[in-house]
Amino acid sequence: MESGRKGWVYGWLLYTVCVLSLFAVEVTGQIRYSIPEEMSVGSIVGNIASDLGLEPKRLITGKARVFTAESSEYIGLDKENGHLIIKSKIDREELCGEISACSISFDVILDNPMELYRVTVDIQDINDNSPAFPKSKIEKNISELAVHSARFPLESAIDPDVGVNSLQKYSLYPTDHFKLNVQSGASGNKHVEMILHSPLDREKEKHHQLILTAFDGGKPQRSATVQINIVVLDINDNAPVFSQSSYKASVVENAAKGSVVTTVSATDADESSHNIQYYFEHVTSTIKALFSIDADSGEVKVIGDIDYEKHKQFTFKVKAKDHGDFSDSSEIIIDVLDVNDNIPKITLMSVSTAISEDAAPGTIIAMLNVQDLDSGDNSKILCSIDRNSPFKIVSSLTNYYNLVTDSELDREQIAEYNITITAVDGGSPPLSSKDILKLKISDINDYAPQFQQESYNAFISENNPPSTTIISVKAEDMDWGPNAKMSYFLIDGDLNGSPLTSYISINSETGVIYSEKSFDYGIFIFITNVFEHL
Template sequence: MESGRKGWVYGWLFYTVCALSLLAAEVTGQIRYSIPEEMSVGSIVGNIASDLGLEPKRLISGKARVFTAESSEYIGLDKENGHLIIKSKIDREELCGEISACSVSFDVILDNPMELYRVTVDIQDINDNSPAFPKTKIEKNISELAVPGARFPLESAIDPDVGVNTLQKYTLYPADHFKLNVQNAEDGSKNVEMILHSPLDREKEKHHQLILTAFDGGKPQRSTTVQIHIVVLDVNDNAPVFSRSSYKTSVIENAAKGSVVTTVSATDADESSHNIQYYFEHATSTIKALFSINADSGEVKVIGDIDYEKYKQFKFKVKAKDHGDLTDSSEIIIDVIDVNDNIPKITIMSFSGAVSEDAAPGTVIAMLNVQDLDSGDNSKISCSIDLNSPFKIVSSLTNYYNLVTDSELDREQIAEYNITITAVDGGNPPLSSKDILKLKISDVNDYAPQFEQESYNAFISENNPPSTTIISVKAEDMDCGQNAKISYFIIDGDLNGSPLTSYISINSETGVVYGEKSFDFEQIKSFEIKVKAQDGGSPPLSNNVTLNIFIQDQNDNAPQILYPVQTGASVVAEIVPRSADVGYLVTKVVAVDVDSGQNAWLSYKLQKATDRALFEVGLQNGEIRTVRQVTDKDAVKQKLTVVVEDNGQPSRSAVVTINVAVADNFPEILSEFTDPTHDKEYNNDLTFYLILALAVVSLLFIVSIIAIISVKIYRWRQNKLFYKSGANLPVIPYYPPVYADGTLQQVYNYEMCGTTDSRMSDVKFVRPYSQNTLVSQSCLGTVQREKQEQENNDLTLETICWITRLLCTLSSAATPY
């Protein structure tokens, strides 16, 4: 029957709790539920996801978890469906003791982003405890002389339940001599005593057996009984009386053992008052472990460790008993004074461990809970972090703090922070605790690669083999990881119409630049390329640098003889008269070298010079001059070999052979340089072709002369007709004279005859042709005709000279030496 009632009560309470859960309101991140105690493990407290308006998948993605500052955890979270469930049975009496308002508070934390919800679960009492007396039997010795109205305190029953479920009333049976008087104490407890309403007579009845029953107010109601055995005494007319009805004192926590808390005293009107003994009445095991009372003196002393965080106040009763077993009771109330003996406790509720360097100010890094078990100022906590830090501590709720970014972060300057969090209470002296958070700054690709130099100059010798290393470029990136992985590229361009990549390549990882082709200094002296360094970030950042490549000359070209020109068909000789003075310029060897620098510095020297050498060559200018007077012993035919050598290492050279004739007349030269065997080498066909060419040119010359004479005769006739008809021409107005091209107002004619030797040439000056600056229009035609005739004469003369020179050349070629 009792178990059925209990199940009905549990069901009713569970229904009530579920109804209250549906009405639970979310207020600034808080939610409250109400459940009965003693719910079985796995029972549902409420659905936090629906009550907070969260999607169930948000609990999973946010790694929702329950956080409580206490060591025990009664309620857990089922992330799959958002239910709060009972993890362990909750005994309200064990959890809260005599405190009627009992609750369990915890926090639900979600990440990404960080969110915190405070949940409070009120624990409702159920009538699961019956009243209990400290003893199973009460012994009372009462004198037969006790007058009606005498009071006899009884030990109260204890019911750990609260509210209506706790102790409500007492009954006493039988009630022939005694009745009950129940008084409500200030703390809500009930003091019970027996009042004698009819005298006792020991001679009639020495013993009385009474039943005291205590009832609580629960449904169903619970009760307990105790038997009272009363022995009627024959003497002792007065009971002890305490000096005060209650003793109120205080003791500091952690008081030394043996410290006197208070002293109680009672007096007895009887002569045997010195025989009063003091005892704890109905003291709990906790009271007996912490305090003791001297039975003779009434001193209450500390015998255990008093902790304010466990017990704020003690209440218990003491009894004074005389030798006749007459007693009196008084209450002792001891307030525990808090001592600042607990340091603040820092609990890291959530910590990301790493934050991106581009995180905006105000980004939450960690959520903290700081608690101090002390009270008053001793529990007031201030939380701080190191100064000169890009972070700050802000308070979100009571005893809750957020560690957030306070300014911009730069991983390249500081990649890791050791953040020291300090919590200090308000005690005197204050106590503090510290916790260190190691925070890493994750990299963002915010730095572009930087080359070690603003530009690079590289040198490579020409004729290099392919894939020759030219230079190595290097770029640094202040980022890390993939953001600092640099690749090198050559920016597209062209050189001499071909892509740069056909000449140059670069190792994308090391930055080593290679020459893909063999370079020729004579074609390319230098060129410029752009190298790009790009990191591996997303998006990637890059930077460019200019690479100037200079081709270094090598002595790979021999000197080239420009003059005299070497021919194998005929022998050309320079003529030196025998009367030539010392230093006479015979000829000049002209040579060039397409190399540069010292590789193009040329020097000239003669080979196979005799002891009495007639000629020398200038070391630098290549001029061949006589070094002494010509003598009769000198041969007419001189053959000079000139070596032209550059200054390269190793040097290169070229050789030219020059024939020099030392003579004063042509027959001498001809006889010396004529080689009888040379005529035999000529081909008969060549002689035929030369004779044929000479005949053709002679014919052309005769035809030209006839044409010129015909033209002259024709123009002479036209001029004669023009003068005859000049009187009949109309009058032509005046016009300015027409000037010839150039700045001279006169026309000059020159006649020149040149030879192969420039020293034999001369120029004949002829009288200039003049015209007036101002002439009449009638003279204008005459002047123009005279000018035209002069130009025709010049043209005719030039034509005749050209043909003459051609004939002379052919004659020389056709005539053997």
């Protein structure tokens, strides 16, 4: 029955995401979808081609691809159908933890012409986790002298889901002697405690067994139970009381091990108040690896490497317990302060390795993304390139830049550029990174050939044999490749009523001029400006 209801919920959620995909809206190059977590691999998120108003073939011709600055890629692109599809199953709790608003963002890039679209996918929580208590049983020793309204904190249940799917309420059965009191702490977590409303009599009943149940608000609703075993004592009728219901502190990331973050303190009206011991209550393995508490003094110290980029805040509970098993609980909230310990990361998303020398100013050469994992001023990045170059870098979206031409290019002057891109953050001291882009300038035919001399004089003996070499001319062209290839030929003309070509000829490739016949000394030949470059 439970698996049937679960299948119905997943079916309803898949139908919901299909409907939501139909209403995706493009806003200045951005589009947003909403899907439930745990969708199977291959599921369709939406049709980005139709939602962006693109021709389906544009995704193929533009070599559309997904770019993400993160190491994990959850969503891929089917260019043939224009569908965004699930590449790996998304667990909202693993991705965002206790944060309600959970989303992933990536970019869809197209080439020729270059286009970039920002895609945000909101991950909606499903009720895939039940509340869980840290133990299957809770043992309590309570004095028969416990006063009316005495409070007995209980270890709370944890539900990693969020919103209505998270932990909502508790119930206690039976309620002959105790009733529940549930309060929300500064972080929104629920703290549960039993309150004595009917006196205990050890001579009548030494033991009491209660059932505590935790419920979430999902549909179908999930729950968890824990058995509370109470042993009635005849001593110690006062419980410790913390000086604060919530302790707030801060610590810089990379704080030295042994640093004291805060000190908790509780008092006990009994004479044995010096026997109070302090413990962490139902904390995660992460908390245990980073912090410790001195059982006698209540000092909370750093014992591990704290990284702001992994954890920006810690919230956990601490317990004060006396020798008679009376206890009180308080909450500790520790804010992690960022230091500038991450250098900016430059990612070239799309780049041209060559550009024509006649490219117009403003032509895009490369698109790049710059990220810094720090926060505040430490994450603000200034991106620049070498000065005195015919290029400039301009911002397109937040953390996105285009490298474009800024002035005319001349391959004959500079045929290749090594463009150094520098990203500097706003930290103190600032951190920076560099990337070098090699760009070749392709040639256009913008230079005419030039003879090495303005005029040529040649002398030859009379009665020379035909095909005698008279002179060799040479021209040069500053262009490159096919644009620099030259041919030589004679300008049309005549001499003594006969065509010039009947007296001389020229090799079109080498520029060597030959006689076509024997010359008579009585004929003086002076040839100038008879050659033209093709």
